[in-house]
Amino acid sequence: MRTIRFAHHSVGATVSPGRIPAPHPVTREWAWGAATGRGVRVCVVDSGVDATHELVRGIAGQFTVEDGDPQPRVVPDDAGDVAGHGTACAGIIRSLAPEAELTSVRVLTRNLRGNGDVLLTALHWAVQQGFALVNVSLSTRREALKERLHDLTDRAFYDGVTLVSAAHNSPVVSYPWRFPSVLSVGSHAYADGEYLELNPRPPVDFFAPGVNVPVAWPGGATKVVSGNSFAAPHVVGLCARILQQHPEFRTAQLRHVLAAVSDNVRSQP
Amino acid sequence: MNATTHEVILRSTVRLARLSFDAAAASVFLYDLDRDALVFEASSGVGEDQLVGVAIPADRGIAGWVASTGEPIVIRGVAEDARFNRDFAAGTGLVPDVIMAAPIEHEGEIIGVLEVLDPRLESVGEMVAIDLLTELAAQSCAALSLLLAGRRERARHADAAGALGQLAAILDTADPQREAAVGELVGALARLLGVRCISPT
Numbered sequence: 505m506r507t508i509r510f511a512h513h514s515v516g517a518t519v520s521p522g523r524i525p526a527p528h529p530v531t532r533e534w535a536w537g538a539a540t541g542r543g544v545r546v547c548v549v550d551s552g553v554d555a556t557h558e559l560v561r562g563i564a565g566q567f568t569v570e571d572g573d574p575q576p577r578v579v580p581d582d583a584g585d586v587a588g589h590g591t592a593c594a595g596i597i598r599s600l601a602p603e604a605e606l607t608s609v610r611v612l613t614r615n616l617r618g619n620g621d622v623l624l625t626a627l628h629w630a631v632q633q634g635f636a637l638v639n640v641s642l643s644t645r646r647e648a649l650k651e652r653l654h655d656l657t658d659r660a661f662y663d664g665v666t667l668v669s670a671a672h673n674s675p676v677v678s679y680p681w682r683f684p685s686v687l688s689v690g691s692h693a694y695a696d697g698e699y700l701e702l703n704p705r706p707p708v709d710f711f712a713p714g715v716n717v718p719v720a721w722p723g724g725a726t727k728v729v730s731g732n733s734f735a736a737p738h739v740v741g742l743c744a745r746i747l748q749q750h751p752e753f754r755t756a757q758l759r760h761v762l763a764a765v766s767d768n769v770r771s772q773p
Numbered sequence: 774m775n776a777t778t779h780e781v782i783l784r785s786t787v788r789l790a791r792l793s794f795d796a797a798a799a800s801v802f803l804y805d806l807d808r809d810a811l812v813f814e815a816s817s818g819v820g821e822d823q824l825v826g827v828a829i830p831a832d833r834g835i836a837g838w839v840a841s842t843g844e845p846i847v848i849r850g851v852a853e854d855a856r857f858n859r860d861f862a863a864g865t866g867l868v869p870d871v872i873m874a875a876p877i878e879h880e881g882e883i884i885g886v887l888e889v890l891d892p893r894l895e896s897v898g899e900m901v902a903i904d905l906l907t908e909l910a911a912q913s914c915a916a917l918s919l920l921l922a923g924r925r926e927r928a929r930h931a932d933a934a935g936a937l938g939q940l941a942a943i944l945d946t947a948d949p950q951r952e953a954a955v956g957e958l959v960g961a962l963a964r965l966l967g968v969r970c971i972s973p974t
Contacts, residue, residue, distance in 0.1 A: 587838035
């Protein structure tokens with residue numbers, strides 16, 4: 505009998521401290537202490553952000569991608585959040601890193617078939633702008649985009665731009681979360697924003713809260729949502745704290761520190 | 774499969790989705806390429822079919838986000854969203870508190886969104902529910918894809934000013950005396966389009 509289950513979520517597995525390349529335990533006090541993400545530049549690539557929401561409390565800039573000749577280009581945007589999803593992600597980041605500097609790039613467009621190019625353009629811009637962290641709570645299944653996305657995520661990795669990408673909610677192959685140059689995130693069901701699990705069986709790297717997550721929603725509202733989309737910004741928030749405490753860290757170091765402080769790293773009894 | 778068969782499948786899909794989750798309603802939006810919009814195609818339950826044919830911009834709302842990203846999602850507390858009430862839900866007679874939505878994908882392309890309104894998720898949990906809805910969407914996608922392709926084909930034939938329409942009009946005037954001329958035309962077309970000309974033996 506086939507067991508139906510939500511894709512890319514925690515099954516509660518533990519990970520041996522032998523996987524951690526450091527004396528264990530690594531403390532959260534050392535990892536981020538009282539850091540609030542101050543001065544860490546974060547880009548949210550999503551549906552836009554409602555900057556007036558009290559759980560978002562302002563953002564540094566809002567942009568979108570528009571058709572251009574010969575390529576789409578990133579331009580200032582005043583549409584706010586056209587779906588609610590981006591505001592939810594921004595609010596989650598704020599809840600963990602209240603002093604991080606947030607910037608939004610809206611990638612929702614009417615032409616569904618053009619969305620791949622829009623996503624590539626937005627990510628390329630975010631890498632060029634040198635954001636420390638980019639929240640990518642979406643993915644594409646289009647094989648035609650795979651190589652360009654792969655090159656782009658590699659470039660981000662080498663440039664010190666850390667992409668944090670939600671794994672697809674369904675058991676399908678999509679990108680960019682599957683690339684090892686990004687931090688990929690699935691869901692667990694614990695109602696604790698700081699509860700983090702290291703996945704012993706990649707390609708998903710970490711599990712963060714993604715089930716019944718209370719979030720900000722445009723118009724001053726709040727909602728309770730489920731999906732891996734909402735797990736990724738939890739990891740972004742923790743990364744922002746770590747980067748305030750350890751500003752020279754890049755993707756590789758963030759991966760190691762997150763792994764070392766994960767709640768499921770312990771010796772089997 | 775003809776259009777009627779596709780519509781039967783469409784109706785079956787929404788009914789199955791509603792029954793699977795003991796939901797107040799379920800509905801399907803299909804992506805209209807020409808209008809760049811999501812069109813409300815069928816629903817089961819409260820407000821059944823009241824909004825069939827209504828189009829919403831593909832870059833707006835939960836359905837737009839799901840269609841754009843291909844990600845399924847569950848949202849609770851939708852009733853508190855004033856924009857949602859005013860623009861769409863109130864017209865159906867149902868303002869849901871919970872929306873669960875999954876993309877309908879065919880061969881890597883998103884062709885629509887399957888939504889369930891006020892599903893009962895307590896017994897299965899959100900994780901299983903999302904996966905189950907995604908499976909329902911996958912099951913119906915092939916038939917829905919054919920439905921859309923059929924519509925596009927009919928739309929093309931219906932365009933009298935289009936190239937095919939003009940050709941059809943010319944051929945309608947051809948009588949038996951022009952058999953040879955039409956034969957030359959068919960041969961030339963076959964060479965132009967790189968297809969084999971099938972001749973009766």
